[in-house]
Amino acid sequence: MKVVFLDAATLPQALAFDDGLGIDYHPYDTTSPAEVGERIAGATVVITNKIRLDGGPLRAARGLRLVAVAAAGTDNIDVEAAEALGIRVQNVPDYGxxxxxxxxxxxxxxxxxxxxxxxxxxxxxxxxxxxxxxxxxxxxxxxxxxxxxxxxxxxxxxxxxxxxxxxxxxxxxxxxxxxxxxxxxxxxxxxxxxxxxxxxxxxxxxxxxxxxxxxxxxxxxxxxxxxxxxxxxxxxxxxxxxxxxxxxxxxxxxxxxxxxxxxxxxxxxxxxxxxxxxTPHVAWASDRAQARLATRLQELVTQQARLS
The missing domain is CATH 3.40.50.720 (NAD(P)-binding Rossmann-like Domain)
Structure with a gap:
């Protein structure tokens, strides 16, 4: 199962997955709008913090099943397009x-x-x-x-x-x-x-x-x-x-x-x-909050892997 994190550098704590789940994980420090389509092609799960996912790239990613937002909101996701395509959008509202x-x-x-x-x-x-x-x-x-x-x-x-x-x-x-x-x-x-x-x-x-x-x-x-x-x-x-x-x-x-x-x-x-x-958008970024966010993202990906 291909998993892509489009802006992994926004979460200083790296994600790690059980080798036995068959997860092919691709973390990118950041992703430009022009790179989104190519990077999510073939992905089952896309993780994003602030990179925007509009309807076009979502429709082109035919195998996409889950968008995990590494944040409390989902305003960077075209949620209506995702729902129409059967793509689940899951944020992490309570980590920080x-x-x-x-x-x-x-x-x-x-x-x-x-x-x-x-x-x-x-x-x-x-x-x-x-x-x-x-x-x-x-x-x-x-x-x-x-x-x-x-x-x-x-x-x-x-x-x-x-x-x-x-x-x-x-x-x-x-x-x-x-x-x-x-x-x-x-x-x-x-x-x-x-x-x-x-x-x-x-x-x-x-x-x-x-x-x-x-x-x-x-x-x-x-x-x-x-x-x-x-x-x-x-x-x-x-x-x-x-x-x-x-x-x-x-x-x-x-x-x-x-x-x-x-x-x-x-x-x-x-x-x-x-x-x-x-301050430079760091209210969320305590050690404990980062650990909670990483854990929740790992859980979401693991759940999807077991469904696939």
């Missing part, structure tokens, strides 16, 4: 919930307590030049007692809520459109206007694209911070850069962008954007 939630809370600590600024001050001469035992600069704000707004009530949102409550934050989820508001939920506009920190954990859909834009940023409190570990296109990057430069919000921690890697000149990689903690 704790890792992403911990990253969100870690960056929230960093922003609220100005850890990056104070760590720099300890080395760049500001502490040495202080007349006192410490150097104090930007305001340091506790997490305990603050209000945490979570947009998205899936596994990651619930994990982030549990961690936030553990440090004494008051947690509210954004109300899901079209449903009754629960006791711990508020309409999105109220989440924006009342929260000291807002974190995004919703999937990217036509309704959520650009969810955080100039108008929604203007509703936030001037001392509030925004965290996005969901999908890059949930946030308008130019509007966020403008809000940070103008001081209309206090800070942001962004782990995902609408195009990755970002091209030179992207609004959020400009060094002049203040109070921005930008």
């Amino acid at each position: 919930s704790e890792s992403v939630a911990e990253h969100a809370i870690a960056t929230l600590f960093a922003l609220r307590r100005e850890i990056v600024t104070y760590a720099a001050a300890a080395r760049d001469g500001r502490w040495t030049a202080s007349r006192h035992f410490c150097w104090t600069g930007p305001r340091i704000r506790d997490l305990g007692g603050s209000r945490f707004g979570i947009v998205g009530r899936g596994r990651i949102g619930e994990a982030a809520a549990r961690l936030a409550r553990g440090v004494g934050m008051t947690v509210h989820f954004a109300q899901t459109p079209g449903t009754a508001c629960k006791d711990d939920e508020l309409p999105l506009d109220d989440i924006l206007s009342q929260s000291d920190a807002i974190t995004l954990h919703v999937p990217l859909t036509p309704g959520t694209k650009g969810l955080i834009n100039a108008e929604s940023l203007a509703r936030m409190k001037p001392d509030a911070v925004l965290i996005n570990t969901g999908r890059g296109a949930l946030v308008d990057p130019a509007a966020l850069a403008d809000a940070l430069r103008s001081g209309s919000i206090a800070g942001a921690a962004i782990d995902v962008l609408e195009v990755e890697p970002p091209a030179p000149g992207h609004p959020l990689i400009d060094s002049n954007v203040p109070n921005l903690l930008l």
